Amino acid sequence: MAPHTSASLLAAITTWMISGSRASIQRPGLLPTPPMGFNDWSRFECAINQSVFTETADAMVSKGLLTAGYNRINIDDCWMADARTEEGKLTWNETLFPNGLPWLGEYLQDRGFHFGIYEDAGNETCGGYPGSYGYEEVDAHTFASWGIDYLKVDGCHVTPSTEDEYHKRYAAWHKAFSKMSDPLIFSQSAPAYFSLWLTGSDNLTDWFTVMDWVPYNGELARHSSDILVYVGVEGLSGWESVMQNYNYNTQVARYQVPGYFNDPDFLIADNPELSLDEKRSQFALWASFSAPLIISAWIPSLPDEVVSYLKNSDLIEIDQDPLAQQATLVSRDDSFDVLTRSLANGDRVVTVLNRGNSTDDISISALRLGLLNTKRTYSAKNLWTGEFIRFQGSLEIRGLASHATAVFRINLSGPSSFGVSPTGMIFNAASTKCLTAGSKSEEVEFTTCAATDAQVWQIRPLLSTISPLSAPSLCLTATAGKVLLEDCELLKFTQEWEYSVSGYLTNKHTHECMTEMAGASLSECQYEVDSQLWLHIVIGNYLIYAYFLDIPLSLYATERNGVEI
Ligand SMILES: *[C@@H]1O[C@H](CO)[C@@H](O)[C@H](O)[C@H]1NC(C)=O
Ligand SMILES: *[C@@H]1O[C@H](CO)[C@@H](O)[C@H](O)[C@H]1NC(C)=O
Ligand SMILES: *[C@@H]1O[C@H](CO)[C@@H](O)[C@H](O)[C@H]1NC(C)=O
Ligand SMILES: *[C@@H]1O[C@H](CO)[C@@H](O)[C@H](O)[C@H]1NC(C)=O
Ligand SMILES: *[C@@H]1O[C@H](CO)[C@@H](O)[C@H](O)[C@H]1NC(C)=O
Numbered sequence: 001m002a003p004h005t006s007a008s009l010l011a012a013i014t015t016w017m018i019s020g021s022r023a024s025i026q027r028p029g030l031l032p033t034p035p036m037g038f039n040d041w042s043r044f045e046c047a048i049n050q051s052v053f054t055e056t057a058d059a060m061v062s063k064g065l066l067t068a069g070y071n072r073i074n075i076d077d078c079w080m081a082d083a084r085t086e087e088g089k090l091t092w093n094e095t096l097f098p099n100g101l102p103w104l105g106e107y108l109q110d111r112g113f114h115f116g117i118y119e120d121a122g123n124e125t126c127g128g129y130p131g132s133y134g135y136e137e138v139d140a141h142t143f144a145s146w147g148i149d150y151l152k153v154d155g156c157h158v159t160p161s162t163e164d165e166y167h168k169r170y171a172a173w174h175k176a177f178s179k180m181s182d183p184l185i186f187s188q189s190a191p192a193y194f195s196l197w198l199t200g201s202d203n204l205t206d207w208f209t210v211m212d213w214v215p216y217n218g219e220l221a222r223h224s225s226d227i228l229v230y231v232g233v234e235g236l237s238g239w240e241s242v243m244q245n246y247n248y249n250t251q252v253a254r255y256q257v258p259g260y261f262n263d264p265d266f267l268i269a270d271n272p273e274l275s276l277d278e279k280r281s282q283f284a285l286w287a288s289f290s291a292p293l294i295i296s297a298w299i300p301s302l303p304d305e306v307v308s309y310l311k312n313s314d315l316i317e318i319d320q321d322p323l324a325q326q327a328t329l330v331s332r333d334d335s336f337d338v339l340t341r342s343l344a345n346g347d348r349v350v351t352v353l354n355r356g357n358s359t360d361d362i363s364i365s366a367l368r369l370g371l372l373n374t375k376r377t378y379s380a381k382n383l384w385t386g387e388f389i390r391f392q393g394s395l396e397i398r399g400l401a402s403h404a405t406a407v408f409r410i411n412l413s414g415p416s417s418f419g420v421s422p423t424g425m426i427f428n429a430a431s432t433k434c435l436t437a438g439s440k441s442e443e444v445e446f447t448t449c450a451a452t453d454a455q456v457w458q459i460r461p462l463l464s465t466i467s468p469l470s471a472p473s474l475c476l477t478a479t480a481g482k483v484l485l486e487d488c489e490l491l492k493f494t495q496e497w498e499y500s501v502s503g504y505l506t507n508k509h510t511h512e513c514m515t516e517m518a519g520a521s522l523s524e525c526q527y528e529v530d531s532q533l534w535l536h537i538v539i540g541n542y543l544i545y546a547y548f549l550d551i552p553l554s555l556y557a558t559e560r561n562g563v564e565i
């Protein structure tokens, strides 16, 4: 296939993804881009009242945050009265909300905000208030009658706490919304209850099983750990908490499409444990992920330096890009994480996080960024400073502070564009090891991620081959139960691979799955087993290309190995 201009290609795909019937998200128009706004939880936990929300709304208007796009105000747990009314309806605590929630809804809407709320799939909320189990339909209508259009459903007190039971409870909400002409946006906390964070088990089968169904059920999933609350708790530091949620999000990238978003939780913009660089990093990383940008902070007192980064329009534009691609990892070592993604106009984003403890420089080759024309001079905008730089061969970043994040937007429009190839790490979320190339006729292995060219893989979309940047003429080849590197040959089925939202990397000839077991082997695809779950790839953008080239790759399978999801 001739290289195409990315802009028209991506625009066509965007249109398809938003309107297309192939995507199984049933209402992609309900939330085409991630939500932005405020939630009280991490900042106030249960210490809420009416004025927290009215004063926050007023401050969001006066500080320009509403104009910047933060147009949702969501109430979290502890807003309810101790019991339902005699008619079995939910009602608010009248001491905390003297004017009532419908009044608050009007107050917010008059100022241009949407109004959101919290409930729980069990009999009680996490804070011990009445849960919604058995009342899903009643409660959905109650919320709608209060002017609410966004609901987060937590998963405390669900018994038995099996994957199957969670599926039933969250499906009941989905069913209730399906009957409404104006359904609520549905944020689901179900996966968090199966993540390592809550189960303590590194068996990820149930976590990914839940991730398989949440995109059918609603628009968002709170997939893992809660971000640190304002009043620090024993355990993780503020930065460790941000990194924990960031890491979980990298493991579920493949699920995100316009209309369904992975939610790594709130922006803790006034948490005293975070430095300004760390807060800015959280914002830049979340924007690179096209994650929800929901601030949990006392906004009336936010200093200008914080308000100003939260309003960075270049980063917000990336967050709200209609393609909704989540940036994925190109490389990782002790110091730097490098992530890339594409935007609807064909531009490429590169995000670089310095996880290390000292200020450092990094040079990233154009090939690692997925840019096929290594001779071209590219123009890139530094989205923190607004400055344009030009580079050829590699992008040089100098003096990136510890825990800071740089973001560049590479301009790929223009006639000389050669397009982009999906390029990045292939790693196992369970073992966190990276697929690593050796030389010809050698088996590939899983080793510690070290940001070498032997760990950066490039897909040739039309051919469906996968080669390491360290040896671009060699291709991953299925050979008698093993995966070897052999000379790339045209139309050789044992060198053709499929990758889908299931996470499996499947050989087209043998129909077996790549497996982390005694090196990298090929074995029968099994249901969400850890040894095959390393295919939380992270080969940036493969889904997009696969669609365009009509590779028979299902964006969302409805069935996997005979098991309905
Ligand atoms: C409302 O809640 C905030 C935050 O907890 C608190 O500072 C304030 O005193 C409360 N206001 C009233 C009227 O209780
Ligand atoms: C309402 O909230 C107040 C303050 O937290 C609490 O003392 C009271 O018991 C609550 N009232 C009801 C009816 O739940
Ligand atoms: C939870 O609610 C369900 C449905 O209303 C009810 O059948 C069940 O007994 C309740 N369980 C507990 C422990 O209260
Ligand atoms: C992992 O969890 C799944 C689902 O609960 C279970 O079927 C499977 O046996 C577990 N695997 C191991 C190795 O324990
Ligand atoms: C950075 O410092 C922290 C805390 O002192 C330490 O745990 C961590 O290992 C250091 N990281 C590196 C890459 O040296």
Ligand SMILES: *[C@@H]1O[C@H](CO)[C@@H](O)[C@H](O)[C@H]1NC(C)=O
Binding pocket: 379, 411, 412, 413, 414, 415
């Ligand atoms: C991107 O490049 C094109 C073609 O060179 C140019 O017309 C356009 O102005 C550039 N965009 C930006 C934002 O610099």
